[in-house]
Amino acid sequence: MxxxxxxxxxxxxxxxxxxxxxxxxxxxxxxxxxxxxxxxWLYLQGRSRGLVIKACAHATFFCKLLCNLRESLREKHTSRCLLTGLLADTPNDDDDDELKVGIIGGGHLGKQLACALLQLVPIPAENLRISTRRPEALDEFQKLGIQCFYHNPYLVNWANLVFLCCLPSQLPTICLEIQACLEKGCIVYSFAAAVPIARLKLLLNHTNILRPQYQCVEDFVNIWGANKEITAALQDPATLQATCPYSSAGGIILNIKWLEGVFYAILNICTAKDMPHLQVLQHLNELFLSVHFEDCGKDGASCPKFQLGDFVNQVYTKNLSQKRPFPWFDLTAVQLKETPFSQQLSTSTALQDHLTLLYCDSFGISLTKKQQPVVSTGSPSQ
Structure with missing residues (x-):
């Protein structure tokens, strides 16, 4: 009412x-x-809203990264073709370059996520589809041009990024339906908090899975509001800064292993295109370290730069020729175990500063170093 x-x-x-x-x-x-x-117990109402806001914010940020990466790859491919005069003979791969997002589940979280992706990424309506047991309840999305139906295998076969916004009790059945349709490169992004990522790997027989995990603290100031739509909340500077991956504001802490998984997911996308690892590192630097603070200087000499040894061990580094791509990474293992990138991501303040700045900038909010959110040192277990 x-x-x-x-x-x-x-x-x-x-x-x-x-x-x-x-x-x-x-x-x-x-x-x-x-x-x-x-x-x-009323604090649980604010915590629940905060969890939804953070979940939608991080999923939106991930989609923005994927869209920016695909756009960059498309531009560089076009430039190379123009230089070599091969553009006319190159097949049109525009459909493959577009990010196609599927959402399984049309409940509260599924709807909020769809709105965030449409308005804040933004993802075109024709590139977003929702599979739910009650597609007739999503009339407002269908009017926008989003296909809504109940056919999970069809959705997974079409999408290259799938969000699981279903109840944990529904997950085993859904996984059984879709596991045979999952392509190796399709990223499954699960919001089912009660189902560990190791269990998801078994249910899906799939390794390209991301699963954010949040830890809630008892004493916190409720900054999440009550009446704003999620998309409006994420355009509020104070609320957005509270959702930063390293922020503990609002009593909700993101396990930073999720951010590690994001990096390796992007490495997998480049590996699927058989891209040489030196070229991949260049894309990573452009994608994640392109936004700087004023005191970084014009040349950015003091800014962090990604190296091969940040992502693979020294033995593999020595045996990797310049034209070889990165290996294919098991994202479930990345989020459960230590990797060469783990320590740098959790201890390098310069990298954390740049990632926080990039995060806010991707939502249209500029930060100075004095405005940075409080960095969380907590790392909840999987």
Missing amino acids: RKILSTWCSSEGGGGLEMDLLEDLESLQFEYGIQEEDCS
């Missing part, structure tokens, strides 16, 4: 300004009628 009245005021009588007619009606507030001894 609140949402209906708020929307009506916005479209009919508010002149474009959202009004909440229920704001001062105490008897219609969520907290009304709760026994005094149960009020101590």
